[in-house]
Amino acid sequence: MKEYSPIQFQHLGRCEYVETMNRMRAWTDERDSNTDDQVWFLEHFPVYTQGVSCDARPMDESQGIPVIKSDRGGQITYHAPGQLIAYFLFDLKRRKLGVRKLVSMIEQATIVMLAEFGLTAKTKEGAPGVYIAGEKIAALGLRVRSGCSYHGLSINVDLDLDPFSNIHPCGYQGLNVTSLRDHGISLTVADVAERLKTVIAHLAER
Numbered sequence: 168m169k170e171y172s173p174i175q176f177q178h179l180g181r182c183e184y185v186e187t188m189n190r191m192r193a194w195t196d197e198r199d200s201n202t203d204d205q206v207w208f209l210e211h212f213p214v215y216t217q218g219v220s221c222d223a224r225p226m227d228e229s230q231g232i233p234v235i236k237s238d239r240g241g242q243i244t245y246h247a248p249g250q251l252i253a254y255f256l257f258d259l260k261r262r263k264l265g266v267r268k269l270v271s272m273i274e275q276a277t278i279v280m281l282a283e284f285g286l287t288a289k290t291k292e293g294a295p296g297v298y299i300a301g302e303k304i305a306a307l308g309l310r311v312r313s314g315c316s317y318h319g320l321s322i323n324v325d326l327d328l329d330p331f332s333n334i335h336p337c338g339y340q341g342l343n344v345t346s347l348r349d350h351g352i353s354l355t356v357a358d359v360a361e362r363l364k365t366v367i368a369h370l371a372e373r
Contacts, residue, residue, distance in 0.1 A: 174371055176364050178357070179209040181248060184216060184235050191254060191317040192238070198315065204262070206319075206367060207254040208360040211246035215334065218242050218308055225333045232330060239318035241295070241308035242338030249326025249346075251356045253363060255319040259311065262371070266316070270295055270307055273320050276366045277305045283362060284352050296337065297322075302345035306337055322363075323347065324356050 179187075187209065194205075215225055215234045218241040224234055225243075232245075246252065259269065274290050277297045281288040281304070288297045288304065297305035305322045323346035331344045347354060 173203055174368060175203050175205045176368075177205055177207045178360065179207055181210045181212060184211050184214045184233075184237075184246065187211070187254075188237060188318075191256060192312065195256060195312050195315050195317050198256075198258070200258075200261070202258070204258060204371075205256045206364070207252075207256065208364070209252045209254070210248045210250060210356055211252060213245075213247040213330070215243060215245050215330075219310075221338070223335065223338065225330075227333055230330070230333070237308070237318070239308035239310045241306070242336075243334050244306050244308070244321065244337055245330045245334065246321060247326050247330070249324055249356065251320075251322045251324050251359050251363070253320040253322070253360070253367075255309070255316050257316045258314065259316055260314045266309060266311060269316060270309065272370055273307060274305075276363060276370050277320065277322065279370075280359075280363050280366050284347070284350075284354075286347075286350055286352070294337070294339065299345055299350065302343040303336060304345050304347070322359060324354065324359050 213232050216237045221242045223243045278288045288299050295307040296303050308318050309316050310318045325348040336342045
């Protein structure tokens with residue numbers, strides 16, 4: 168058994184939510200003690216997703232955006248192209264990480280990356296995610312199965328944020344969301360993935 172696992176970064180493009188969730192679950196069930204950890208970078212087609220204990224739905228469902236029950240933690244959120252998804256498929260025991268420490272690492276990686284863009288971001292006690300001036304730019308939701316994590320992080324890069332107004336994002340009424348574009352940062356999802364990749368690799372191997 169390895170003392171630690173290097174991280175493999177996969178760039179998967181645009182993916183259907185359910186297909187990706189099932190693939191993560193199957194991959195996690197099939198991995199063993201020598202399987203390298205992975206981070207999957209991708210975008211999802213428009214979809215609302217509910218955490219495992221969440222029953223909230225969009226206030227207006229006439230827009231036709233699918234609502235999918237996920238097996239991650241957390242409440243309801245929205246995904247669409249223009250949002251970077253980073254899924255963390257980690258062996259937590261091997262990395263000596265608890266869930267809270269993993270969440271903290273993901274949040275810190277996001278904050279460090281945003282600082283490179285000149286943006287000051289923070290976390291909120293009891294409300295996982297990353298915020299700029301009180302507006303949410305990144306959401307987190309994880310699942311642990313057989314001591315290994317999957318699901319992870321979404322960062323709003325350059326997408327239409329209007330569908331967020333149709334829900335209480337992550338269960339918080341009146342919570343505003345923001346994006347890199349709103350703060351004058353003109354980057355593609357692929358650009359942001361590359362910047363985040365560097366930060367994650369540095370923090371995870373400390």
